[in-house]
Amino acid sequence: MFLRQLTYLIALDRYRHFSRAAESCGVSQPALSAGVRQLENELGITIIQRNRRFYGLTEEGKRVLLWARQTLAALDGLKQEAAFAQDIAGGSLSIGVMPPAIQIVPLLLETFRSVVPALHVEVKVYSSAEILRLLREHHLQLGIMYLDQLPEEGGFDAQILYPEQHVLAAAASVPLPAGRYCSWADIAALPLCLLSRNMRSRQLVDAGFREADVTPTVMLETDALELLHAELLGGRLASILPVAALPERIGPSGLQIRRINGCASPDVGLVRMTQPNSSMLLTRLWDVAKTFNVADIYTV
Structure with a gap:
């Protein structure tokens, strides 16, 4: 089975006409018809109601059409991810982390590299106050710190990673x-x-x-x-x-x-400056970090 056969099927359902569907796919009508017949032979079912004209999809064909749409949508998403990773393969990220949280950094980087394999990262250890200053001065892009240390006037986005115990x-x-x-x-x-x-x-x-x-x-x-x-x-x-x-x-x-007994449990989180036009890399990694949950790991 070839992906182009699924493309032919979707085009036929859209145009309801063999010639117009073939034209939209950039192939001849015989090639399109042969591709659909090959798909039917491989699946062992009749997909198209036809004589010399297109009369619609069979019930089995309608179910195949749903799978075809899902398959091509998934492929399109994969292509976008691949293009994204290629575009930012040389991207760099600077992270400041407070000392008590340094051991979570490898776990976070593993999550980041699951979508950006060639990501280059510089990690340095600072106090929460220093992290805020360096974020403001754009020397850092992300910080890992106590969220109760964020300024009341705002200016920062934050995501909770875990409550500290x-x-x-x-x-x-x-x-x-x-x-x-x-x-x-x-x-x-x-x-x-x-x-x-x-x-x-x-x-x-x-x-x-x-x-x-x-x-x-x-x-x-x-x-x-x-x-x-x-x-x-x-x-x-x-x-x-x-x-x-x-x-x-x-x-x-x-x-x-x-x-x-009676010990405070402040939230530790990921912090960035609030920016209207964040880079593609930082936006992507920020979204990926939303799936990063280590609360269970750091609770006893």
């Missing part, structure tokens, strides 16, 4: 409270390594301690997730981190975790 994490050698949950008072009794105070994630943690009226025992503060991960996996200190910022090794051979 903080958890207590420690190696199996560190004694943690029994059960799935713990309190801020339980955590304050442990030696901790935390993110730096200028980071929004740490500010949420500090707010939890203040509201519980307890003072934590902080042994290390850093803006480097790699250092926190090393301390955690080494069994030296416990930490409070977003689920998205945990090292991969969780369980018997890695970390034990506890949910925290």
